[in-house]
Amino acid sequence: MDGLYAGSFAYALGAHKRHVRESAGAGLLRSAPEDLESAGFRWHHLCGPDETAYDLARAAVAEIAERGELGHIDAIVYATCLPAEWPHANGPIRDVKDLMDFPAGRLQAEFGLSRAIVVGLHQQACTGMLGALRLAGALLSTEPQWRRVLCVTADRFPAGAFYEQAYNLISDGAAACVVGRDRAPCRLLTVHQISNGGLARAGDDETVGTYFAYTHRLVREAAARVGTAPSALDWVVTQNTHEKAWQILARLLEIDHDRVWSPSLPDAGHVISADVIVNLSALLASGKLQSGQRVALVMAGFGLNWQAAVLEVAQP
């Protein structure tokens, strides 16, 4: 991924912020609220009844547009865990067009990205945003004329669903960023993925059980792709999960736990594939980054999939 940058990070969360105890009272959780609190979760964000995943995606992209950073987009890669916001038809579906949804196309039209083509990514669950970065890099490598790819991820749980997966408190949310050839805050060095379809139907406990060995392997392999070891990574930005998980992994990978970054855990919980961008945005804003530092973004998702991107700070 020579000469590629990632920047213009933005995100949007569901409009209603609720405390975990409130959501437990509303029957939205499987675990006891005190168990989720002991994992580090406190608040999460839910969409209002009329708010859709597309609305969240649009809000994230609008932020990039407002900053004046949405020009010259050649492709939109749209990642989602729940691909179709199906209408709640009362009878059988007669016309399958009712089952189709084209959020990337809608973004293209809404933001006037007329030269962009659209690509959908929905087999990577909570790791989809990193898959989008990888695909963006691959597209830019095979399309020498292209300059910029907009990566978007958005998910919203349907009404009545539990806002908890694999013992993580969930928020509705979206994130977006641009991968391109122009200098941006981070150079995109590599994205590494492991998939195990044999665990596609894994339950919550198997998902937790296999998390450690796979994440350990993922980070080692991702670091090796950029010629380094996990312990030499300057920062590890994670998705929001049980706070003990990375205390364990940091020890196993010999990474200083102070360099593991997930400050939005209590405030946002796990935002499907967007929390890693929420956390990266906070790191970029923190003033802690220095030029040349290497930042790994690490995510695990159903499917089961594990992805890690390694960035290098270009302009802190």
Added chain:
Amino acid sequence: MTTLITGAGGYLGRRIAAALHDEDVILAMRGADKRERPGAQEVIPIDLCEENPFAELDPRRITRIIHAAAVIRFDVDRDTARRVNVAGTARVREFAERCERLERFVLLSTLYSAGRRQGDVREVRHDDAGFVNHYEWSKWAAEECVLEPPGLPVTVVRLPTVISEDDGTVGQYNAFHHTIRLYYSGLLTLLPGDPATPLSLATAGFTVDAVTALLDAEPGIYQACSGPVSLGTAVDTAFSVFERDADFMRRMLPRPVPCDQASFHDMVSAARALRGGPLQPALASVAPFAEQLYLSKSFRTERLRAAWPGYRTADPVALVESVCAHLVERRFNAAR
């Protein structure tokens, strides 16, 4: 010659009683019903937590006692371990002191009465080196109870972890089997312990032979080991068996990553919040002995080998392999 066996309804007690089938044996069982044993062996109901459990038994008859009764769960609470394994053993000792014809008082103990000590573990009385669970502590305290004050013809047999019958089938599930199941099912992908730590695993046949051979040996302390296997080799062997299984291969589960003690402890404490699923109870079953897997011990067996001419080592890798093959074939369904 009349032998009293406590815990005679238990896994090893039953097998020891069977090995002594042509001798005069009294089987002490909790909640025993004489109809349970139509054979020649006499059955008496004994609960070691009662004040005077042997009140009905004439001590003059007894020439040998094999004390096998115990609570053997690694997660036993301190009070239960004290009541059954320590105070219960004290009651057996009180009875033994009244047996004027007593020739041997055999306590079935565990290699892990050594507790937290590391390195060479000799066939001698241990001092308190700390223990990783109340079971270990209580078995050490039971040893102390029969050895001190001295005077009785006491034999302490420290047993290995019994993982199968001689044919590789599994008759009793314990922490070994539960852990193997966690790896097979993908619920655990961390390996608590140092892969180099030796494990002492054995068949029920080896263990029962050791106990019966030592009935006629000099009183004293014996460590019944049939040849150690390292934790890492045991896990690798298990995975080589799993990897012959189509269901396992379809799930492409990874081999576990060795982890330090603090990390394993963190995982177990985090798992307490994962209520309702299988992971939390499964980890809870592994946790009480996991610390031992970081404490490398080498059990000496000079006294055992000198006292037991029939002593033979078994190939521990072949043992682990056959047990894992059996577990996978049965899909970890309950013991026979």
